[in-house]
Amino acid sequence: MSIARKILENTFVQVLGKLLTAALSIVVLKIISGYLGTSGYGDYTTVYQFLAFFGIIADFGIYTITVREMSRDESRIPMILGNIMGLRTFLAVVAMGLAVLTVFLVPTYNNTLIPLGVLIATLATFFTLLNGTVSSVLQVYLKMHYATVSLVVGKIVSVVYMGWVAYIAFTGDLINGFYHLLWAGVLGNLVMFLITAYYVRRFCKITYQFDLAYWKKVFFTSLPFGVALILNTIYFRLDVILMTFILPHSQSIGGEMVCASALCSDTEIGLYGVAMRMLEMLVIIPVYFMNSVLPVMTRYIEEQSEKIRSLMQYSFDFLVATGLPILVGSFILARPIIHFISDPQFLSGSLFTFGSDIAVRILMFAMLFSFVNALFGFTLVVLNKQVRLMFINAGAVLFNLIGNILVIPVWGFRGAAITSTLSEAIILIFTYWMAQKFLGFHLSLRTFIRTLAAALVMGAVVWIGFEWMAEMWFIWQLAVLIPLGGLVYLLLMFKTKAITPEMMSLLRKK
Secondary structure, three states: OOHHHHHHHHHHHHHHHHHHHHHHHHHHHHHHHHHHHHHHHHHHHHHHHHHHHHHHHHHOOHHHHHHHHHHHOHHHHHHHHHHHHHHHHHHHHHHHHHHHHHHOOOHHHOOOOHHHHHHHHHHHHHHHHHHHHHHHHHHHOOOHHHHHHHHHHHHHHHHHHHHHHHHHHOOOOHHHHHHHHHHHHHHHHHHHHHHHHHHHOOOOOOOOOOOHHHHHHHHHHHHHHHHHHHHHHHHHHHHHHHHHHHOOOOEEEOOEEEOOOOOOHHHHHHHHHHHHHHHHHHHHHHHHHHHHHHHHHHHHHHOOOOHHHHHHHHHHHHHHHHHHHHHHHHHHOHHHHHHHHOOHHHOEOOOEOOOHHHHHHHHHHHHHHHHHHHHHHHHHHHOOOHHHHHHHHHHHHHHHHHHHHHHHHHHOHHHHHHHHHHHHHHHHHHHHHHHHHHHOOOOOOHHHHHHHHHHHHHHHHHHHHHHHOOOOOHHHHHHHHHHHHHHHHHHHHHHOOOOOHHHHHHHHOO
């Protein structure tokens, strides 16, 4: 089987699993948003966004470094896995402890559900980190279909628990229901980790090892990339935290959460959080793809093979061809998409002038930039240029911080979405420049232009159909226009030869 086909198959399995979990995530979003409302969903989003700042300390880029080291010498996988398990567990305990300590000291969160919510959700983050550690073995062997199984089963467990909370056990008790929704995430992630560990044991024994010298080596190797990831997390999630500090929280009056000003943090975060959840489900696609490319890219670069240039072009074309139709389609169908994945109160013109559909239209540009960023960011890691990546992300964080402070008080979540998009564009410009400088590749835009043309024509067809179906049920709009748009796009990709016969031959080659 060709390397290209093997990479695509491994990516396809992960994306298929992500599509299944995305469908389950839509169910989760529908349950939570309808049950908690905009204000409650804003607090729920804040819990996980707050934890993300501390969870990345335990992640610290170690997963990517682990896959790279395992790919170099598969005979050392048991030793590497045992020590990474020990190191990440230690970092996770420290990071989660800091998160709990910090959240109870933040005055803004007093008299809200957020502090206790963070305490519960730390367990979900802990199991996620352990799952990511053991799944690195499956990534190296390109056996991620096992990880996909664990991901789907774990999500099903969470969905069942959440459905029980919202529709049976706590229908009239939103406070206890809020906390049980977080416990549902903990249980689902625990099940996911246990199933992944079961499959990993087929390839490698899972034991804790405590070689402090190796811990030190891995930690300092991943340090620049870890700092870069921390900075990346800050600029990607800083807007939510800043909204909690800049804007006032709604007040409980007569049992109802009431916003006493033009913009309140919990409602703005609730509206923004739905769009961000959609973005988070999408941007995992390039990460899965690049995780599949990573072992091959590592070998090509170490061998100084000329194949690295064709691999860069192939990866760029794939990521653009995947991201562009999502951008165009989501921009046009933002309103029925938000109606489908959440609750009508999150739409523009319902309870609020600007709803989650506005955030989706802005953030889809950030999504496209993020798709391509994954290629150049991973390339810099393989080249051991993590320090350069760290400085690039530091610049993006500074821009994001200043931009959000200026625009959030005036535009709320809309300003945050614009700032996030511009931050992704800045990172794209500088990561491409650095990767191109060290590898000397030159990307051809021929396929990009053909892909763009196909996406725009597809968009025109979808827009005409959307106008024609304007008075129809939103489910019918999505059920008809998404498959229609996908069919038009694929036909045009073949017609314009954006998908070339050579590429198809490469994928079929044994």
